[in-house]
Amino acid sequence: MxxxxxxxxxxxxxxxxxxxxxxxxxxxxxxxxxxxxxxxxxxxxxxxxxxxxxxxxxxxxxxxxxxxxxxxxxxxxxxxxxxxxxxxxxxxxxxxxxxxxxxxxxxxxxxxxxxxxxxxxxxxxxxxxxxxxxxxxxxxxxxxxxxxxxxxxxxxxxxxxxxxxxxxxxxxxxxxxxxxxxxxxxxxxxPTCWWQTSSPQSHFTRSTTCSLPTPEGGRTTLSGTRLIRTAPDGGRAEEQLTDAAALSAYREHFGIALDRLPSPPSV
CATH class of the missing domain: 3.30.2140.20 (Arylamine N-acetyltransferase fold)
Incomplete structure:
Protein backbone atom coordinates (compact mmCIF):
# COMPACT_ATOMS: atom_id res chain seq x y z
CA MET A 1 0.00 0.00 0.00
CA PRO A 191 -6.09 -11.84 -2.76
CA THR A 192 -7.63 -13.32 -5.92
CA CYS A 193 -4.41 -12.70 -7.86
CA TRP A 194 -2.53 -14.61 -5.16
CA TRP A 195 -4.99 -17.50 -5.47
CA GLN A 196 -4.72 -17.51 -9.27
CA THR A 197 -0.92 -17.70 -9.10
CA SER A 198 -0.58 -20.23 -6.28
CA SER A 199 -3.58 -22.54 -5.97
CA PRO A 200 -3.40 -26.00 -7.54
CA GLN A 201 -7.04 -25.45 -8.50
CA SER A 202 -6.20 -22.41 -10.63
CA HIS A 203 -5.88 -23.16 -14.34
CA PHE A 204 -2.98 -20.69 -14.46
CA THR A 205 -0.83 -22.95 -12.27
CA ARG A 206 -1.62 -26.07 -14.29
CA SER A 207 -0.15 -25.08 -17.64
CA THR A 208 1.73 -22.32 -19.43
CA THR A 209 0.27 -20.11 -22.12
CA CYS A 210 1.49 -17.23 -24.25
CA SER A 211 -0.78 -15.82 -26.93
CA LEU A 212 -1.13 -12.94 -29.39
CA PRO A 213 -3.67 -12.18 -32.13
CA THR A 214 -2.40 -12.11 -35.69
CA PRO A 215 -2.98 -9.14 -38.01
CA GLU A 216 -5.22 -11.38 -40.12
CA GLY A 217 -7.58 -12.03 -37.22
CA GLY A 218 -6.32 -15.39 -35.95
CA ARG A 219 -4.12 -16.17 -32.96
CA THR A 220 -0.72 -17.63 -32.26
CA THR A 221 -0.39 -19.48 -28.95
CA LEU A 222 2.45 -21.37 -27.31
CA SER A 223 1.15 -23.76 -24.67
CA GLY A 224 3.99 -25.71 -23.13
CA THR A 225 5.89 -26.77 -26.24
CA ARG A 226 2.81 -26.88 -28.48
CA LEU A 227 2.64 -24.07 -31.03
CA ILE A 228 -0.99 -23.48 -31.96
CA ARG A 229 -2.05 -21.34 -34.90
CA THR A 230 -5.73 -20.43 -35.16
CA ALA A 231 -7.07 -18.99 -38.41
CA PRO A 232 -9.79 -16.31 -38.60
CA ASP A 233 -12.25 -18.95 -39.87
CA GLY A 234 -11.58 -21.16 -36.86
CA GLY A 235 -9.12 -23.49 -38.53
CA ARG A 236 -6.43 -24.76 -36.21
CA ALA A 237 -2.94 -26.17 -36.70
CA GLU A 238 -0.70 -27.54 -33.95
CA GLU A 239 3.00 -28.28 -33.97
CA GLN A 240 4.95 -30.03 -31.23
CA LEU A 241 8.28 -28.25 -30.72
CA THR A 242 11.54 -29.28 -29.16
CA ASP A 243 12.65 -27.32 -26.10
CA ALA A 244 15.13 -25.33 -28.19
CA ALA A 245 12.50 -24.57 -30.83
CA ALA A 246 10.04 -23.48 -28.12
CA LEU A 247 12.56 -20.97 -26.74
CA SER A 248 13.03 -19.66 -30.28
CA ALA A 249 9.26 -19.46 -30.74
CA TYR A 250 8.95 -17.23 -27.65
CA ARG A 251 11.40 -14.81 -29.27
CA GLU A 252 10.02 -15.04 -32.81
CA HIS A 253 6.30 -14.82 -32.13
CA PHE A 254 6.11 -12.90 -28.85
CA GLY A 255 9.39 -10.99 -28.51
CA ILE A 256 10.14 -12.75 -25.21
CA ALA A 257 13.73 -13.79 -24.57
CA LEU A 258 14.04 -16.61 -22.02
CA ASP A 259 17.10 -18.57 -20.94
CA ARG A 260 15.01 -21.58 -19.91
CA LEU A 261 11.54 -22.91 -20.53
CA PRO A 262 8.89 -22.19 -17.91
CA SER A 263 7.60 -25.30 -16.21
CA PRO A 264 4.54 -25.85 -14.02
CA PRO A 265 5.39 -25.58 -10.30
CA SER A 266 5.14 -28.59 -8.04
CA VAL A 267 1.86 -28.22 -6.18
Whole structure:
Protein backbone atom coordinates (compact mmCIF):
# COMPACT_ATOMS: atom_id res chain seq x y z
CA MET A 1 0.00 0.00 0.00
CA UNK A 2 2.78 2.46 0.81
CA UNK A 3 4.38 1.77 -2.57
CA UNK A 4 1.08 2.35 -4.36
CA UNK A 5 0.44 5.67 -2.57
CA UNK A 6 3.95 6.87 -3.39
CA UNK A 7 3.54 6.14 -7.09
CA UNK A 8 2.70 9.33 -8.97
CA UNK A 9 1.99 7.95 -12.41
CA UNK A 10 4.03 7.65 -15.57
CA UNK A 11 6.74 10.19 -16.25
CA UNK A 12 6.93 11.74 -19.70
CA UNK A 13 9.82 9.41 -20.57
CA UNK A 14 7.97 6.34 -19.25
CA UNK A 15 4.87 7.25 -21.24
CA UNK A 16 6.95 7.65 -24.40
CA UNK A 17 8.61 4.27 -23.78
CA UNK A 18 5.22 2.61 -23.28
CA UNK A 19 3.86 4.11 -26.50
CA UNK A 20 6.97 2.94 -28.33
CA UNK A 21 6.46 -0.54 -26.88
CA UNK A 22 3.01 -0.79 -28.48
CA UNK A 23 3.96 1.07 -31.65
CA UNK A 24 1.83 4.19 -31.25
CA UNK A 25 3.66 7.32 -32.35
CA UNK A 26 0.95 9.90 -31.68
CA UNK A 27 -1.93 8.91 -29.38
CA UNK A 28 -3.67 12.29 -29.74
CA UNK A 29 -6.14 13.72 -27.23
CA UNK A 30 -8.50 11.40 -25.35
CA UNK A 31 -11.26 10.21 -27.68
CA UNK A 32 -13.17 7.07 -28.56
CA UNK A 33 -11.08 6.66 -31.69
CA UNK A 34 -7.86 7.19 -29.76
CA UNK A 35 -8.87 4.63 -27.14
CA UNK A 36 -9.63 2.12 -29.89
CA UNK A 37 -6.21 2.64 -31.50
CA UNK A 38 -4.46 2.19 -28.17
CA UNK A 39 -6.39 -0.97 -27.25
CA UNK A 40 -5.83 -2.57 -30.66
CA UNK A 41 -2.11 -1.72 -30.59
CA UNK A 42 -1.74 -3.11 -27.05
CA UNK A 43 -3.51 -6.35 -27.90
CA UNK A 44 -1.34 -6.91 -30.97
CA UNK A 45 2.01 -6.30 -29.28
CA UNK A 46 1.76 -7.30 -25.59
CA UNK A 47 1.02 -11.01 -25.16
CA UNK A 48 -1.43 -12.59 -22.79
CA UNK A 49 0.81 -14.92 -20.80
CA UNK A 50 1.21 -16.57 -17.40
CA UNK A 51 4.92 -17.38 -17.62
CA UNK A 52 5.92 -15.67 -14.36
CA UNK A 53 4.06 -18.34 -12.38
CA UNK A 54 6.13 -21.05 -14.05
CA UNK A 55 9.43 -19.17 -13.91
CA UNK A 56 9.27 -18.58 -10.16
CA UNK A 57 8.78 -14.82 -10.61
CA UNK A 58 6.48 -12.92 -8.25
CA UNK A 59 3.45 -11.15 -9.69
CA UNK A 60 3.57 -7.72 -8.07
CA UNK A 61 0.32 -5.75 -8.25
CA UNK A 62 1.87 -2.29 -8.05
CA UNK A 63 1.57 0.12 -10.98
CA UNK A 64 5.30 0.76 -11.38
CA UNK A 65 6.08 -2.97 -11.35
CA UNK A 66 3.38 -3.75 -13.90
CA UNK A 67 4.54 -1.05 -16.29
CA UNK A 68 8.18 -2.11 -15.89
CA UNK A 69 7.28 -5.69 -16.76
CA UNK A 70 5.45 -4.72 -19.96
CA UNK A 71 7.78 -1.93 -21.08
CA UNK A 72 11.27 -2.55 -19.68
CA UNK A 73 11.20 -6.35 -19.56
CA UNK A 74 9.22 -6.65 -22.84
CA UNK A 75 6.85 -9.16 -21.30
CA UNK A 76 3.10 -9.58 -21.10
CA UNK A 77 0.93 -10.92 -18.32
CA UNK A 78 -2.64 -11.82 -17.45
CA UNK A 79 -5.62 -9.62 -16.65
CA UNK A 80 -4.47 -7.92 -13.44
CA UNK A 81 -1.09 -7.13 -14.98
CA UNK A 82 -2.14 -6.15 -18.50
CA UNK A 83 -5.17 -4.05 -17.63
CA UNK A 84 -3.37 -2.64 -14.58
CA UNK A 85 -0.51 -1.42 -16.76
CA UNK A 86 -2.84 -0.23 -19.55
CA UNK A 87 -4.79 1.83 -17.01
CA UNK A 88 -1.59 3.67 -16.11
CA UNK A 89 -0.86 4.47 -19.74
CA UNK A 90 -4.41 5.71 -20.33
CA UNK A 91 -4.35 7.91 -17.22
CA UNK A 92 -1.05 9.43 -18.28
CA UNK A 93 -2.70 10.38 -21.57
CA UNK A 94 -5.61 12.12 -19.85
CA UNK A 95 -8.22 9.37 -19.85
CA UNK A 96 -10.51 8.86 -16.86
CA UNK A 97 -10.14 5.21 -15.93
CA UNK A 98 -11.76 3.01 -13.27
CA UNK A 99 -10.82 -0.56 -12.37
CA UNK A 100 -13.79 -2.94 -12.50
CA UNK A 101 -14.04 -6.43 -11.04
CA UNK A 102 -15.61 -9.22 -13.06
CA UNK A 103 -16.67 -12.82 -12.57
CA UNK A 104 -15.67 -15.03 -15.49
CA UNK A 105 -18.31 -17.45 -16.70
CA UNK A 106 -17.53 -21.15 -16.47
CA UNK A 107 -20.29 -22.55 -18.63
CA UNK A 108 -23.57 -20.99 -17.51
CA UNK A 109 -22.36 -19.81 -14.10
CA UNK A 110 -19.98 -16.98 -13.23
CA UNK A 111 -16.90 -17.62 -11.14
CA UNK A 112 -15.81 -15.84 -7.95
CA UNK A 113 -15.63 -12.05 -7.51
CA UNK A 114 -12.41 -10.34 -8.64
CA UNK A 115 -11.75 -13.25 -11.01
CA UNK A 116 -10.97 -10.69 -13.72
CA UNK A 117 -9.96 -7.03 -13.91
CA UNK A 118 -11.38 -4.86 -16.71
CA UNK A 119 -11.39 -1.11 -17.30
CA UNK A 120 -14.11 1.52 -17.52
CA UNK A 121 -13.02 4.56 -19.51
CA UNK A 122 -15.28 7.63 -19.30
CA UNK A 123 -15.43 9.88 -22.35
CA UNK A 124 -18.70 11.33 -23.64
CA UNK A 125 -20.05 7.91 -22.71
CA UNK A 126 -18.59 5.03 -20.69
CA UNK A 127 -16.51 2.41 -22.50
CA UNK A 128 -15.30 -1.05 -21.56
CA UNK A 129 -11.60 -1.47 -22.39
CA UNK A 130 -9.93 -4.86 -21.92
CA UNK A 131 -6.47 -5.97 -23.04
CA UNK A 132 -6.21 -8.85 -20.57
CA UNK A 133 -8.82 -11.49 -21.44
CA UNK A 134 -7.16 -13.37 -24.27
CA UNK A 135 -9.58 -13.76 -27.19
CA UNK A 136 -12.09 -10.96 -26.66
CA UNK A 137 -13.15 -7.73 -28.33
CA UNK A 138 -10.47 -6.05 -30.39
CA UNK A 139 -12.10 -2.64 -29.84
CA UNK A 140 -13.62 -1.03 -26.74
CA UNK A 141 -17.30 -1.71 -26.10
CA UNK A 142 -20.02 0.76 -25.18
CA UNK A 143 -20.96 0.04 -21.59
CA UNK A 144 -24.32 1.79 -21.97
CA UNK A 145 -25.09 0.18 -25.35
CA UNK A 146 -27.73 -2.53 -25.21
CA UNK A 147 -27.76 -3.62 -28.83
CA UNK A 148 -25.31 -5.79 -30.72
CA UNK A 149 -21.82 -4.33 -31.11
CA UNK A 150 -19.91 -5.62 -34.11
CA UNK A 151 -16.19 -6.20 -33.61
CA UNK A 152 -13.49 -7.89 -35.70
CA UNK A 153 -13.54 -10.74 -33.16
CA UNK A 154 -17.30 -11.25 -33.12
CA UNK A 155 -20.58 -9.71 -32.04
CA UNK A 156 -20.72 -8.44 -28.47
CA UNK A 157 -23.65 -7.57 -26.24
CA UNK A 158 -23.70 -5.81 -22.87
CA UNK A 159 -26.85 -6.50 -20.90
CA UNK A 160 -27.96 -5.65 -17.36
CA UNK A 161 -28.15 -8.38 -14.74
CA UNK A 162 -29.97 -8.37 -11.40
CA UNK A 163 -30.81 -5.52 -9.08
CA UNK A 164 -27.32 -4.26 -8.23
CA UNK A 165 -26.24 -2.72 -11.52
CA UNK A 166 -24.14 -5.62 -12.76
CA UNK A 167 -23.58 -6.16 -16.47
CA UNK A 168 -23.13 -9.38 -18.42
CA UNK A 169 -20.80 -9.19 -21.43
CA UNK A 170 -21.56 -11.69 -24.19
CA UNK A 171 -19.52 -12.68 -27.26
CA UNK A 172 -21.46 -14.26 -30.11
CA UNK A 173 -24.28 -14.94 -27.67
CA UNK A 174 -22.08 -16.67 -25.08
CA UNK A 175 -21.57 -14.97 -21.68
CA UNK A 176 -17.94 -14.07 -21.02
CA UNK A 177 -18.01 -12.26 -17.69
CA UNK A 178 -20.24 -10.39 -15.25
CA UNK A 179 -19.08 -6.88 -14.39
CA UNK A 180 -19.42 -5.17 -11.04
CA UNK A 181 -19.66 -1.47 -11.99
CA UNK A 182 -18.26 -0.18 -8.70
CA UNK A 183 -14.68 1.14 -8.99
CA UNK A 184 -11.93 -0.66 -7.09
CA UNK A 185 -8.28 -0.13 -6.23
CA UNK A 186 -5.57 -2.32 -7.71
CA UNK A 187 -4.82 -3.69 -4.23
CA UNK A 188 -8.37 -5.05 -3.99
CA UNK A 189 -7.46 -7.66 -6.60
CA UNK A 190 -4.47 -8.89 -4.59
CA PRO A 191 -6.09 -11.84 -2.76
CA THR A 192 -7.63 -13.32 -5.92
CA CYS A 193 -4.41 -12.70 -7.86
CA TRP A 194 -2.53 -14.61 -5.16
CA TRP A 195 -4.99 -17.50 -5.47
CA GLN A 196 -4.72 -17.51 -9.27
CA THR A 197 -0.92 -17.70 -9.10
CA SER A 198 -0.58 -20.23 -6.28
CA SER A 199 -3.58 -22.54 -5.97
CA PRO A 200 -3.40 -26.00 -7.54
CA GLN A 201 -7.04 -25.45 -8.50
CA SER A 202 -6.20 -22.41 -10.63
CA HIS A 203 -5.88 -23.16 -14.34
CA PHE A 204 -2.98 -20.69 -14.46
CA THR A 205 -0.83 -22.95 -12.27
CA ARG A 206 -1.62 -26.07 -14.29
CA SER A 207 -0.15 -25.08 -17.64
CA THR A 208 1.73 -22.32 -19.43
CA THR A 209 0.27 -20.11 -22.12
CA CYS A 210 1.49 -17.23 -24.25
CA SER A 211 -0.78 -15.82 -26.93
CA LEU A 212 -1.13 -12.94 -29.39
CA PRO A 213 -3.67 -12.18 -32.13
CA THR A 214 -2.40 -12.11 -35.69
CA PRO A 215 -2.98 -9.14 -38.01
CA GLU A 216 -5.22 -11.38 -40.12
CA GLY A 217 -7.58 -12.03 -37.22
CA GLY A 218 -6.32 -15.39 -35.95
CA ARG A 219 -4.12 -16.17 -32.96
CA THR A 220 -0.72 -17.63 -32.26
CA THR A 221 -0.39 -19.48 -28.95
CA LEU A 222 2.45 -21.37 -27.31
CA SER A 223 1.15 -23.76 -24.67
CA GLY A 224 3.99 -25.71 -23.13
CA THR A 225 5.89 -26.77 -26.24
CA ARG A 226 2.81 -26.88 -28.48
CA LEU A 227 2.64 -24.07 -31.03
CA ILE A 228 -0.99 -23.48 -31.96
CA ARG A 229 -2.05 -21.34 -34.90
CA THR A 230 -5.73 -20.43 -35.16
CA ALA A 231 -7.07 -18.99 -38.41
CA PRO A 232 -9.79 -16.31 -38.60
CA ASP A 233 -12.25 -18.95 -39.87
CA GLY A 234 -11.58 -21.16 -36.86
CA GLY A 235 -9.12 -23.49 -38.53
CA ARG A 236 -6.43 -24.76 -36.21
CA ALA A 237 -2.94 -26.17 -36.70
CA GLU A 238 -0.70 -27.54 -33.95
CA GLU A 239 3.00 -28.28 -33.97
CA GLN A 240 4.95 -30.03 -31.23
CA LEU A 241 8.28 -28.25 -30.72
CA THR A 242 11.54 -29.28 -29.16
CA ASP A 243 12.65 -27.32 -26.10
CA ALA A 244 15.13 -25.33 -28.19
CA ALA A 245 12.50 -24.57 -30.83
CA ALA A 246 10.04 -23.48 -28.12
CA LEU A 247 12.56 -20.97 -26.74
CA SER A 248 13.03 -19.66 -30.28
CA ALA A 249 9.26 -19.46 -30.74
CA TYR A 250 8.95 -17.23 -27.65
CA ARG A 251 11.40 -14.81 -29.27
CA GLU A 252 10.02 -15.04 -32.81
CA HIS A 253 6.30 -14.82 -32.13
CA PHE A 254 6.11 -12.90 -28.85
CA GLY A 255 9.39 -10.99 -28.51
CA ILE A 256 10.14 -12.75 -25.21
CA ALA A 257 13.73 -13.79 -24.57
CA LEU A 258 14.04 -16.61 -22.02
CA ASP A 259 17.10 -18.57 -20.94
CA ARG A 260 15.01 -21.58 -19.91
CA LEU A 261 11.54 -22.91 -20.53
CA PRO A 262 8.89 -22.19 -17.91
CA SER A 263 7.60 -25.30 -16.21
CA PRO A 264 4.54 -25.85 -14.02
CA PRO A 265 5.39 -25.58 -10.30
CA SER A 266 5.14 -28.59 -8.04
CA VAL A 267 1.86 -28.22 -6.18
Missing amino acids: DHERAYEGLTTAARAAYLDRIGVADPGAPSAGGLARLQRAHLRTVPFENLSIHLGEPVVLEPAALVAKVVDRRRGGFCYELNGAFAELLRSLGYRVSLLAARVFQGERPGPPFDHLALRVDLDEPWLADVGFGRFSELPLRLDGRGEQADPQGVFTVRPYGEHGELDVLMDGEPQYRLDQRPYRLADFG
